[in-house]
Amino acid sequence: MSTAATLPRRAAAPSAAAASARRYAAFAARRTGQALIVVVLAYVLVFLVLAAIPGDPISAQLDSPQAGYTDAEKAQIRSFHGLDRPVLVRLLISLGNAVRGDLGLSLSTSQPVTAVLGAAIPSTLALAVTALVLAVLIAAVLGLLSRLLPEGPLNGFVRALPTVFLSTPNFLIGLVLIQVLAVNLGLFSLVDPDSAGSTLAAALTLAIPVSAQIAQVLITALDDSAGQDYAEVAASRGLPPAQVVLRHLLRPSLLPTVTVVGLVLGEVLGGSLITETIFGRTGVGTVVQKAVAAQDVPVLLVAVVLSAAVFVVVNLVIDLLYPLLDPRLRGTEGTR
């Protein structure tokens, strides 16, 4: 069931290994259960908030004189969408359907919500993954430079960069990148938002603020490791600084860094809304924006809960990997 159990172990303590595997399995089951509950509660919360939209979402379309519906027809359409029932009943029906895989129909296009989102997901996935990779790379460069550069103005600059990145609005970053890379340098065309160049620029827009958060954690962790005895021993043995950083400081700093990579995923998903708009992409972010404009509650609900679910699942996986990554945590899993 767990990887810990399949690791080759010496015969010395088979029962201890089995007990550890059992503990891990229980921990994994508990964390998975918690994650499921969080996703379901997120669905409930977003549903209830959206139910507070004044009037019902299709009134505007139905009531306009051009639509030419009679009162009976309007009532029929409302009851088709279930809008004539109390909120809690609607919530239970909607949740029940969602659990069975029926996510409902878009109010503005009457397409299934799954089709609307399914068409948008690949673009956003490509964007988000590229952005995360870029963010990790930028953070790694900043982290290494913060240890390798001698103390001085240049080092101070590297250490101040994450704060600058975090303070810059992402729409400014995006628009400046478009101006400089596409217009001035002609590196990519604005006409095809899905071209590699455009995707890279969009990903960079998302990556810059996100890399800052990762870099802050990495730099702090590297500084912490640098103060440890083993790091001082390594340095006093005369190892070159680069080797000390790469072999002795980086490894213990990876755990907090991996944690923060999971946490910044939320910023990537939220930030895609603005980034996709600026770069003219059609992804989950623009679907959300259209759904907001049309008050298309079913689409908006599923898009937001999907983002939350992705966030929860990725962080669940990271949590489950923890004890496998760090031997020190193996006996104590579940205390986090």
Add this chain to the structure above:
Amino acid sequence: MTATALTTGPLAAARPRALARRRPPVTVILSLAVILLVLAWSLVPGLFTRHDPALGVPDDKFTAPGGQYWLGTDHLGRDLLTRIIHGSASSMTSALIAVAIGVVVGGVLGLLSGYLGGWVDAVVGRVVEVLLAIPGFLLAVVVVTALGYDTRNAAIATGVSAVAVFARLMRAEVLRVRTSVFIEAARVNGGSSAYVLLRHVLPNALRPVVSLAILQFGVAILVIAGLAFLGYGDPPPASDWGLLVSDGREHLLHAPWLVIAPGLVIAVVVLSVSRISRWLDQGRNR
């Protein structure tokens, strides 16, 4: 204390100590000046500009930044600096509302959750977990959709999206303070639960929350600007900073200053806020 001194590197240890003792470094003084200037813009915009934010000079449209118009003009010939100055009140007030909601709602939730424990803690814990799982900007978009688009509602939505971080921090601080000897002493002396909570736990748990609040003020400016950029704030005659950038977007190719100037104003203000927050944080620790 000795343990922490040993585990922090020479680089990390030297800085905060130097900062805490001496007068604030230049960057902090500059940051304070920026914030004071923007506050003054918000309170008495008329003092800083002789132009009218809504009235343009059509002949001067798309004037590049220069002597007459420091930051240039827009497509109607309105002075950009004037619009930024007049937009600061709305941007600042919104961020303030957002942080106030976060601090008060999140603070009360965290306080009760940490102090009472039991089922209150369990319920609040779940709510916080759910709020943290929904990407913050999306949560703000959902809330502003439900409330209706205007700047006040965007501020409320931003506040809602910040509740969870405040609740989490406040709970952690209360748990830390609650086990202190002086709390025990207050209880032994016969202090009621509410008295101990308000008189002893709250003041001691508050400081990190205040420093987070300042940091969140910067975050709130960014989130509100993002919402305004997408058109979820007040409509155009208003000149919220995010809206200015989104207005300028159409003219990016021939009048880039319309995007860059308000964008940089946002960045500089947020940077100043986070510099101050970090400085306060360093002064407190160790």
